[in-house]
Amino acid sequence: MRLLLIEDSVRLCETLSAGLSRVGFAVDVVSDGPRGLSYARLNPYDLIVLDLMLPGLDGITLLRQLRAGGCETHVLILTAKDRVQDRVLGLRAGADDYLVKPFDFDELVARLRALLRRRYGKKRPVFELGTLTLNSAEGSARCGDRAVDLSPREYTLLELLAYRSGETVSRIEIEDALYGEHDLPGGNAVDSAVCRLRSKLGELAGGPRIRTRRGRGYALVAGP
Amino acid sequence: MRTIRGRLLVLLTLGMTALLLVGGVVVWFVVRSSLRDGFDESLASKAGLLVASLQLEVLPEHQQRITRLGASVLADLDEKGSAGVDLTERDELLLLAKRGFRVRLVLDPDSFPEYRSSSRPEYFEVSLESGDVLVRSGSLAGTTLGSWHGPAEWNLRDVTLPDGRAGRAIRVRVGNVKFADKLWSQAWSRIRGEARLPNTTAVVLVAKDLGDVEAALSSLRIGMVAVGLLVVAGAALLIFLVCGRALHPLRQLRHQLLDLDAAALRDRVHLDQTPPDLAPIVDSLNEGLARLERAFRRERRVAGHLAHELRTPVAELRAITDVARRWPEDQELRRRCVEQGNEIARHMGRVVSALLRVARAQSGECELETAQLRLDSLLQGAWERRGAAAKRRGQTFLMRGATDLSVDGDPEVTRAILTSLLQNAAEHAPEGSAIEGLLRRDGAGVELSITNPRDTPEVEAFNAAGDLPWNDDSASPSSGQPGLGLPLVAELTRASGIGFEVEVLSGEFRVSLAFPSSA
The missing domain is CATH 1.10.10.10 (Winged helix-like DNA-binding domain superfamily/Winged helix DNA-binding domain)
Known part of the structure; x- marks a missing residue:
């Protein structure tokens, strides 16, 4: 399954990319907002993992523009912002899930697989x-x-x-x-x-x- | 320790009681003195009455003969005697009188009934100065009042009356008792040359009990004590109520201070009507609260910045360890994870080191080092450390202005500040853009501004109080660079005495640093 990781931390990108590839995801990595928006619009991703604090274009704005453009790809927000109002803002902007840093890698994978099931209309794992x-x-x-x-x-x-x-x-x-x-x-x-x-x-x-x-x-x- | 109200109540009540006591004693003594003076005057009046009633009379056997002579005889005698005429029977009588004209003091006790009363009788006694008692009141019943000697004509003293009561006596020396009969008085005058008691002085003693005075004084004492107690009780109640009302602002202050806690530091002490003497205390308290609130707010802000600063590296570290644990057989992955973990640890160490340095400098535990620093060299070094990430995004860094300027500052802190600012500028600048550093002299100091283009549409406001609302964006140490978020940079500049200003311009973001002195 093809996944777009939009995250400005290079170390985290490398780690997640390596880990997610090993569990079967084809991962594209982008480290700033404008390129993230461009990648998401041009490629048919199954999932998008989106950081909120991005150089160039913040994650919420990116997500809103993406949804406004008709993109239906499932988006998981992965961010250090842990306040309730931040989570509500992210979900209202069109995100399908929200995970706060620091996080457990297995939890991230489980959430991504759950989003995949939703993508294909499956309930049972x-x-x-x-x-x-x-x-x-x-x-x-x-x-x-x-x-x-x-x-x-x-x-x-x-x-x-x-x-x-x-x-x-x-x-x-x-x-x-x-x-x-x-x-x-x-x-x-x-x-x-x-x-x-x-x-x-x-x-x-x-x-x-x-x-x-x-x-x-x-x-x-x-x-x- | 009693409350202020309790202390005021006790002290004021004690003070009032002492004043009342002193006043009561003075009044009591004045009244007592006045009553005794009145008593003494009354006693003196009685004695004077007795003295006035005391008369001389010729012995009765002589009196009968001489009386017969009559006043005319005496007048003739005077003329004839002077002329040497022969004595008649009447002359014999006169001669008798000359030889044995004896007189006595007389006083009719029946004229003074008060001296016979069986209930609380009064006493008098008339005697010669030699001690021979001439007459005494019936109340004495054969006893005597005794005698004492005094220099004055009138002497007063406290005595114990024959019936055991406490009393007061007056002693009057009488030397000029007159004859009861004017005729005898004239005769005595002609014979003796003076109309006075011959060869002796009468002493009149009058004594009376002090019962009325003592009763009055006792009533006065009881009355004064009762009134004093009532006054003290009333005053205590009044003091209690008045102190309660007067101390209301203090009580209000106490309640407000008790309600204050760390969560309510925004509240201020406010009294309905602040008395002028409490106003400085209230002002000081409010200033203290404001300082405390600022300190707490700053502590929370710094803690928040620190937590945020460390959140991303912790997330990286956790992801790295999770991935490395999941595929332990992958040596290459493991090697990369260890390298990244090491880099993250060093980054976190730098953050902690910078924060500790700031904290210690602010608490006075240590002072920041001072060295002469070339800003252009530091900036170039910082840019080079950013290295690959900036090159990948096609960004460049341009130095303009007086690039040879130096400043005095702590090398480590200044390097951390400049590196962070350049990193933040590069992260927020679009790909292929140029970041500009401008150095110029500003009076005695040096101003450095770092400007980067910015294509983010939103415009943030800068809070001059030091809160940086965009800290979530700026605090992200990304791209593996050892940078600090703007809030922590602001803390570092504040601790280093470097001016820090942020401007959000149209399409640009500029941070200016004002170094206080330059070499």
Whole structure:
């Protein structure tokens, strides 16, 4: 899932970017307000993590302009401002969640995953695809009692296809969800990722299968 | 320790009681003296009456013979005697009279009934100075009043009466008792050459009990004590009420001070009607409260600034440790986390060091160092420390004006101030913009202004009292640079004696520092 991190602390950007990438997010990092607004308008992000105290353009103004422009991306405000009126102001400006610094990294990830479920209209963190059980809260997949060994990127791909189970997901959408602006994927990177995940799913008895819709993309369907 | 009202009540009541006591004693003695004087005058009047009633008379056996002579005989005798004529029977009588013309003092006790009263009788006694009692009052019943000698004709003294009562007596020496009969008086005068008691002086003693005086004095004493007690009680009540009313401002002051706590330091002491003698105290209290409020507000402000200053590095530190713990097998991630953690720790150390330096300088524990500093060198050094972040955003720093000026200041604090200002300017300036430093001489001092373009539409106000409302924006130490927020920079400049002014201009943000002296 593709995430935009708008945060002026370079150290925090680096840390969060490294951590979030490892749990499967494709992270783009921006350190000032004007560029953050520009990135959010131009790219189809699943989530935006927004600091309020930004050089150039403060987070609240950025958020208001974003919502005024019709952007529906879920936004989590991550800030040192901890007063109630600040939280109310942020939520009223269009934020979907609010987290105060200092924060727990696991809490941040859990909140981001919760926002993802909201994005795809899911309430339950666990959903089953045949014998495969996907836990979006933990970011893990199991087949029966056995954990399925997936890389963060494979899990993200499986989660994307699972969220849109039965639908055809285009190669572009998959690429946007898996790779950040600095990842520079190769021409067949999406195909390779789908191939690896398909292979792992094929080993699971009764698990879901990935079908290729020629010229349109891929779809996750129930297993045989 | 009693309350002021209690002390005033006790002291004023005691003082009033003492005054009443002294006044009562004086009045009592004056009245007593007056009563006794009156008593003495009454006693003297009685004695005078007795003295006036005391008369000389010829012994009865002589009296019978001489009386017969009559006044004309005496007149003739006088002429004949002088002429040497023969004596007749009447002359014999006269000669007898010449030989044995004896007189006696007489006083009729029946003329004075008060001296016979069985209830509280009075006493008198007439005697010769030799002690021979001539006559005494029936109340004495054979006893005597005694006698004493006194130099004056009239002497007064306290005595114990024969019946045991306390009394007062007067002694009168009488030397010129007259004859009861004018005829005898003339005869005695011719014979003796004077119409006085022969060869002796009568002494009249009169005594009377002091019961009336003592009763009056006793009544007066009781009355005065009763009135005094009533006056003291009434005065105490009055003092209590008056003190309560007079001390109302103090009570109001006390209540207001009791209601004051750290949460109500904005309140001031206000009395409905401040007495002039309390006004300085109220003013001093209000000034103290204002100072306290400023101190508390500043403490809260500094604590807030400090908390905010440390919140972001703490968040960074926590995120770093969380990520490093989650993927312990990733050596590269671990190495980066350790490096960043170290950098954060150093940054926080600088913040704490600067704050401690300010706090110690303000509390007088230490003084800031003073050295001659080239501002342009410090600014260039600070800009270079910002390094990569500024280059990445394409920002430049330009020095203008008298770049060779030096100032006197603490190197560490001045460096922290300049670094922070440049960092804040760079963070708030758009990409590719130029930040300008202008140095110029301002009288004896040096003024440095750092101006950066600013594309944020909002305009903030600067609170001259030292509160910086945009501190949330400015206090963010971002980009890994060791900077302090503007509020803490303001604290540092205040502690260093450097003037600090912020101007929000149209499209520009300018911070000016006024260094007091230059080399």
